Amino acid sequence: MRRMRRSTQKIWIKVTLASLLTVAAVLAWSWLSDMRGTPFLAQTLAYANEVAIAPPAAIAPIAVESGVHFQPSDIVWENDIAYVSLSKGRRAKLSLNRALQNNLDASLGAHTVPYGGAVVIDPKTGRVLAISSVSNANPKIDDYAMRAVAPSASVFKLISAAALLEKGSIDTQARVCYSGGQSMLSESDVRGNPSTDKTCANLEQAVAHSLNAVIARLAYQHLSKEDLEAISLRFAFNREIPFEMDVDVSQAEFVDDDIERAKTAAGFWHVNLSPMHGAMLAAAIVNQGVMMRPTLVDEITDANGTVIYTVKPQPWLVAMSAENAQTLARMGESTTREGTARSVFSGRKGWKKGVRTGGKTGTLSNKRPFYTFNWYVGWGEDSHADKLAVGALVVNSEKWWIKGTHVAARVMGVYFKD
Numbered sequence: 495m496r497r498m499r500r501s502t503q504k505i506w507i508k509v510t511l512a513s514l515l516t517v518a519a520v521l522a523w524s525w526l527s528d529m530r531g532t533p534f535l536a537q538t539l540a541y542a543n544e545v546a547i548a549p550p551a552a553i554a555p556i557a558v559e560s561g562v563h564f565q566p567s568d569i570v571w572e573n574d575i576a577y578v579s580l581s582k583g584r585r586a587k588l589s590l591n592r593a594l595q596n597n598l599d600a601s602l603g604a605h606t607v608p609y610g611g612a613v614v615i616d617p618k619t620g621r622v623l624a625i626s627s628v629s630n631a632n633p634k635i636d637d638y639a640m641r642a643v644a645p646s647a648s649v650f651k652l653i654s655a656a657a658l659l660e661k662g663s664i665d666t667q668a669r670v671c672y673s674g675g676q677s678m679l680s681e682s683d684v685r686g687n688p689s690t691d692k693t694c695a696n697l698e699q700a701v702a703h704s705l706n707a708v709i710a711r712l713a714y715q716h717l718s719k720e721d722l723e724a725i726s727l728r729f730a731f732n733r734e735i736p737f738e739m740d741v742d743v744s745q746a747e748f749v750d751d752d753i754e755r756a757k758t759a760a761g762f763w764h765v766n767l768s769p770m771h772g773a774m775l776a777a778a779i780v781n782q783g784v785m786m787r788p789t790l791v792d793e794i795t796d797a798n799g800t801v802i803y804t805v806k807p808q809p810w811l812v813a814m815s816a817e818n819a820q821t822l823a824r825m826g827e828s829t830t831r832e833g834t835a836r837s838v839f840s841g842r843k844g845w846k847k848g849v850r851t852g853g854k855t856g857t858l859s860n861k862r863p864f865y866t867f868n869w870y871v872g873w874g875e876d877s878h879a880d881k882l883a884v885g886a887l888v889v890n891s892e893k894w895w896i897k898g899t900h901v902a903a904r905v906m907g908v909y910f911k912d
Contacts, residue, residue: 556736556810560791560803562586563738566625566637583797586738588790589621589805597908598626598901602888605895606630608865611639611769612886612901614909617777617873619807620786623882624905625770631889639769642742644867644887646767647856648704650746652775652871654713654759655701655825657725659818663716666821669694675707675760683707684714684756698825702833704855706760713759714752722748722759728813729775730785731765736810738790744771761856772871772885776853778811779826780873780881783819785811826852826872835870838899842907848877849910853884855899866890870898874906882909 564586568578574592579585594614602610608631614624627638635641658664671691675683683706700708713722723746726732731746746765748755758764770788778785787810794803814822827850830839834855842849853872859865868890873883884905886898 556734556787558736558738559787559789559808560586560738560794560805562791562794563740566627566640566739578791580794584802585795586791587793587795589616589623589792590625590790591623593908594624594905595626597905598624601896601901601904602626602628607888607894607896608891609635609638609644609889610887610901611637611641612884612898612905613639613770613773614905615773615777615788615883615885617781617786617881617883619805620777620788620810621792621805621807622773622788622790625790637739638887640739640741642744642766642768642771644766644768644869644889645763645858645860646744646746646761646765646772647858647867647869648706648761649767649772649775649854649856649869649871650759650761650765651701651704651709651856652779652822652826652854653725653729653731654709654717654722655697656729656779656814656818656822657717657721657759658697658712659821660725660814661716661721664697664712666697669696670700670708670711672705672707672711675705675710679706679710679757679760679762681753684710684753686711698828701825701854702828702831704761704834706762710756710760714756717759719748719750719755722746722755725814726765728811729778730771730811730813735771735774735788737770737788741770742766742768744768761858763858767869769885769887772869772887773883774885776871776873776885777881777883778813779819779823780852780875780883781819782816783812783814784809784816785813823852823873826854829853829855830872835872835899835903838897838903844912845907846876846910846912849906850875851906853902864892866894868894868897868899870902872902874910876910880910882906 564578569576576588576590598612610628612626625639629635671694673690726746731744735741744767787808792805796802829835830851851874856869858867868888870886875881884902886901888898
């Protein structure tokens with residue numbers, strides 16, 4: 495942890511004036527829009543498209559907007575509304591959606607998987623709509639949806655693709671030829687071998703079909719250690735997440751060795767992720783590059799029942815430009831249309847017509863004990879621009895019943911029900 499913090503501090507020594515201006519502008523636009531009664535998010539995005547996007551300068555923890563902290567075990571349901579009792583007779587009404595919560599609980603509880611966690615977020619507001627965790631193995635890990643104990647696997651390809659788009663140094667339609675890298679990456683896979691590289695794909699196809707060799711090759715050729723460190727911070731890796739419940743820091747480490755770092759960019763180890771953070775990544779991409787501050791508290795009343803706090807959505811990080819976020823979202827749609835999540839998302843019985851979905855699968859196995867981490871981080875959007883983001887992880891043993899993709903598709907089916 496100390497090494498990670500020192501590394502992070504070194505990055506931010508290099509922060510430019512543009513970084514400070516970006517943060518100030520986000521706050522200024524939010525305040526001005528509140529005064530004018532107009533949607534602040536659209537104005538924030540308009541500004542973000544006009545300036546060089548840079549990571550926020552501050553990496554110190556940000557205070558939770560509602561000012562309260564509690565544990566998942568403190569949540570109680572009254573009919574379809576979730577509450578938490580606070581000190582001095584206060585009470586917090588939560589943003590949890592009972593139908594979505596029931597669906598997540600049923601999906602993760604249907605089979606005795608070792609571990610699992612899933613989170614659903616409203617991308618436009620940051621309101622958390624459902625959280626579910628299971629732990630059936632030893633050691634028991636409470637609140638698994640908040641724990642960053644699993645490798646991010648190929649989910650990190652989204653972040654690498656974002657870095658490539660932000661740097662603007664590649665033609666996204668250019669085809670990269672490869673010959674291996676399906677389950678592991680050799681140095682030859684990363685560097686390339688013209689005599690054997692006969693299969694070719696562009697960046698969108700690499701995201702959709704999770705082509706390790708293509709992402710690793712592009713990272714090796716175009717992304718420095720500093721590039722990956724910077725984009726990771728912009729997507730909230732290596733920093734504390736401001737939330738009413740404890741969320742682990744998702745740590746991302748990028749070594750000096752070019753080959754090993756390219757493997758990391760393709761999703762091979764060195765990066766951990768929590769389902770909560772996974773949902774936030776998806777939310778930022780579908781929200782035109784802006785990651786909203788996550789929140790679970792809609793309002794707080796005092797002992798007399800008087801409302802003393804009402805949530806106000808706040809932007810937290812500008813992860814990437816709106817234009818590049820839209821491009822990345824289109825790439826992610828190929829995952830559910832023709833890529834690694836096609837078989838699960840192709841059946842949409844009972845869904846509204848015209849719902850677009852996108853995201854990224856991720857699979858990585860650990861030998862001792864044998865666990866397979868099955869991720870899905872993605873989003874959905876209907877024709878009325880109603881959006882949903884999901885981060886779902888199921889940890890399976892040798893015999894598996896369900897994956898993160900199934901969990902995400904099922905809860906989206908409930909949300910976008912016809």
